[in-house]
Amino acid sequence: MEAQTAEKLSPKDFVTDQEVRWCPGCGDYSILKQVQTVMPELGLKREEIVFISGIGCSSRFPYYMETYGMHSIHGRATAIASGLKATRPELSVWIVTGDGDALSIGGNHLIHLLRRNFDVNVLMFNNEIYGLTKGQYSPTSPLGKVAKSTPMGSVDHPFNPLALCLGADSTFVARTMDRDPVHLREVLKRANAHKGTSMVEIYQNCNVFNDGAFEVFTEKGTKKLNTLFVEQGKPLLFGENGGKGIKLDGFKPMVVELADASANDLWIHDEKDQVKANILVRFFNNASSENALPRPFGVFYQEDRFCYEQAFNLQVQEAIAQKGKGDLDALIRGKNTWTI
């Protein structure tokens, strides 16, 4: 990603002439802004950036990015990106998707993208609701969610998206939120830097159909007590003035008051540790429940593993090295011919 840029770009260079048509107050505006802000800092050529989306509110995103883009069909952005990256490994490919697009209709492609580890970035806007279809519960809506399609409450057990991704051997798993631009930009940069599929879950408020779904994590009064921002090599601290920490008792995470515990006993974040990452993404209980663990944000896991497109294209080169460049006449002729 050290590519030379011929010209200095600014965030404005990534703005299209299209009117942005999300509802006023939608969390998507902030995400768009942060993506446009970060883009010039990534050292990429604009013409080598491609945004691909599926269907949903978030999937309008490519129309607002002055790069190459495709607004495709529901759930398939991941599969389209796979074919593009397989054939054009040098491109910087960004997938913009939502909780319904990525986890429901596109769930199958997502897990296969992750196991193959294409070097692409997935920005999954999670608002725990279907917005574009006007308010049905989504695969991440909590149990009992009362929505247009579930007047008596949903009986679906929700997905834990990042646990699902780790289950599919994702090599980069992170969570951030629309309401924290600084953190969002940092995570975007980390996602871009990672070689492999970067899975970024972004908590995004749908102020029309699911307002406040994440407010306990995003708003001032409650944020500090309920969120945990992890940093590599640093202890897991949260609460007012970092007064609380997380300790591991075997594999069981526990909240400790810093006053009562030695800082040396705290869990030190190591994003290379898959076992710990699996525990971290399971910090998922309802914030109001007893002994609730804080909801973590940041990069939970990062692993260097070969990317599909590398091996895929290497095979072509190996075939050429072994057999020589294909000879069309020899192919058509085959091994056995006869002349009359």
Add this chain to the structure above:
Amino acid sequence: MATEIKTDVVILFAGDSGDGIQLTGSQFTNTAALYGNDISTFPNFPAEIRAPQGTIAGVSGFQLHFGSVEIFTAGDASDVLVVMNAAALKANLKQLKLGGIIIANTDGFDAKNLKLAKYPDGVNPLKDNSLEKYKVYEIDVTKITRTALEGSGLGTKEMDRSKNMFVLGYIYWMYNRSLDNSIEFLKEQFKKRPELMDANIKVLKAGYNYGETVETPMNRYEVKPAPVSKGTYRSIMGNQAVAMGLIAATQKAGLTLFYGTYPITPASDILHELSKHKNFGVKTFQAEDEIAAITSAIGASFGGSLGITASSGPGIALKGEAIGLALMLELPLVIVNIQRGGPSTGLPTKTEQADLMQAIYGRNGEAPVPVIAASTPSDCFEMAFEACRLAIEFMTPVFFLSDGYIANGSEPWKFPSAADLPELTVNFAKNNLKEGEKFLPYKRNEKLAREWAIPGTKGLEHRVGGIEKENETGNISYDPENHELMVKIRQEKVDNIANYVPLQSIDNGNTTGKLLILGWGSTYGSIKTAVREAIAEGYDVSHAHVKYMNPLPKNLGELIKGFDKVLIPEMNNGQLIKIIRDKFLVDAKGLNKIKGMPFASGEIKEKIVEMLK
């Protein structure tokens, strides 16, 4: 013992799917082709990989038709039926001509096998005179094979695997054929297992010598070379030809071939073939499902490769939405459908041509896609190449239709040289914009094709999508006038392709007359044979075979109107006929066969005679 001259012969090899029937058949095919016979073959295998041994469900067949005359089909009924067990006889006896030859492996008719084949207790068709209308030759193939391999050090199981070579050797003797080609094959096949190489060659020779030494009242037959046009030939199967046609087209266009697919019968062999040729830059991607197969191909096309996907009916159904996307994006894409019996899972290993409507109309919205169809195994090469040409030239998804019959069938092919194939030109969009000028991704050329602007081209950054777009700019538009305009433009673009494809010709017969047989796809050989015979007998009948299904050739309507009657034989419940009636208001008649089997030419001939009575 006498040698009888025959103009053409149909042999059907049948046995358990583990008996090596397909190999036996393809070996005889290659030897006959090398000798100069014209030939056509049709393998017929069960859906299960190893269906229960000895049962009718497990019977695998390989029918081949060779002659000293031109051959267009694998034959209606067989002259010779080779059966390795009782089930094979039971399943195929009705396909044997009266007076035909049965060569039976008696070991396959023991009590156990008779029971598995569901013959009543105590009944053995070889012993009860029920076959008296045929010439039956009983050979204990298993026993002779084992005797021949005594002292080879092989176990009984391994010895028994060579049984098919005994049968092949015996048939070579019957038809006076040299063993050389098959011996060469076995040497190559078992390069690393010399003990098996020796065993198979020994048994092959034993079969030949058995014919020579055992005093049977069996005749030997001679089928002279066919007067086919001079040139160099190879044997080709339809799916193999598809793979080669796709490679040839992408090579000629200088494009990378990206093949996104999900395994499905009977299309998977294209994947197997393509994956062997990565040294042509071919990139094969076995996707997680049918939808990923096509959408990954769309992604590849967006990036400037030629995206290709293949499947059979059920998989094509899953791809429907993505085909609509590709036509909205106006990107080149080739969709191969190797049709099989439907609906739903239907008859996976049997043939049918019932997906024509699906190809032409099977999408939401007004979604025109060009559709072309191959008529013979070797024609698959030409039409797969043509599908790529249309996709590139018109920036559109294109359907290529084949079916199980020609996909697995084979015929001799006077193959072209690479230099004789047309060049395909691809012009990726270049940035020729003036200062302040915006790139218009949906601006069109005289063929109504838009430019192919691929990522990496500076200054041409643009967005495409499945949502309705404004003419030229490609921006989202819900404007009613614009939507109607775009629907009409997309339709006109596809209709206009008729100006760039060959006119419909008459394959055989006069250009006007009493009866036109209008066919499409794999029925070609059966119709050709039937019409040829009927014309020879003085009937006023002609044959035209449509390869461009959508848009139809410009002159087709006029051509049809030159005939008093039109008959459309199809292996479906009547699909092309609906289109012909719709487009040309012609009272065409259908002849429909929906049995998972190709037409016998006799069935078509009978209908011709009836219609001209």
